[in-house]
Amino acid sequence: MPELERIPKVKREGSERFHSSGKDIGFDLLGFWRWSASDVVSNATRGRLAEYIIAKAIGAANDVRDEWAAYDLLDPRGISIEVKSAAYIQSWHQNRFSTISFNYPKTHAWDSGTNRQSGVKCRQAEVYVFSLLAHQVQATLDPLDVNQWEFYVVPTAVLDARTRSQHSITLKSLRALHGPPITYDGLRDAVATAAELHRAALSA
Template sequence: MSELGPVDRLRRSGEERFHQGGAALDFNLRSFWQWSASDLVSNTLRGLLAEYIVAQALGVANDGIREEWAPYDLRTPEGIAVEVKSAAYIQSWHQERLSTISFLCPKTRAWDPQTGFYEDEARRQARVYVFALLAHEEQATLNPLDLDQWEFYVVPTVVLDARKRSQHSITLPSLKALPLHGVPVGFEGIAEAVARAAGEEARD
């Protein structure tokens, strides 16, 4: 059997129907999305939602589709590689108290889907990190689709690499203590903050 290259990825509408024996069935792809992706507070879906929100802010969400195995999450029209990490005070499960906020940001070995091999060196693959915090603290009114409930901390990778503390994660207090990058921006400020952070990274 010859080697298989990457499968072509198509952007779908949601209207595509399941079928069997050449006949369309009475459920479609949108119904699968509704079934599998409606809990926006869950860790997995919240992370994807945060990535989508940032992609919208950067103007890269409306063409193509998300790359599951890319070494970083997003690339801006200017070519800036961006990694998005998310956290929230409120979870889907029962909580005794609000969650303590910490973002994982470890160095990784990039995997190339064209070759199937990992890079030898572990490093942060993106030039800029966006730490997306669903900052709302009232469960009854929590709504991840309300962008006023989010905060976004935009940090150049060189700043993370230079930290003397943990290289695996960063807490919210540590984020807030970063000079120049400890003040969050709203949705409308993400694109400018990413461009500014990438410029700082280039100067260093």
């Protein structure tokens, strides 16, 4: 069997039709998107939504999301970003709000172009954006409202230097480390500042 090269990503429109060997069978790609991703409160979809919101804020949403990239986003300025999300309110029945914490473990990077994994565990991105859907009223919860989110933008070097935990961080610890959250409008500048601090720490 010959080697199979990586399949290039194609940005689709949603109007593409499902078919049977070229014969239209009555539904389109947009219907699949609606079926599979309409529950934006669910954990899996909310994580991708957080990535998209941040990508729009920094101007990195023109391409197609890369499911297998070593990090979640690449800023047009060349800054690699990892996005983590959490929420108080989930899509399932709850007796209480979820306790907020974020995992940020070191990983082996995998290159989809070569199908090879790196030998060293590390944090792949220069900047982490911890994204909290902070709204606490279920009746008015709307993940599409960027004002219901809080963003904490942290240089990876700061996370690497933590002594309390190298795997996760509670919201209380994150706020102590970061200070007040960043709004959607402040994300672009905050990412640039965090990247500068990360690079300065590496060169010190």
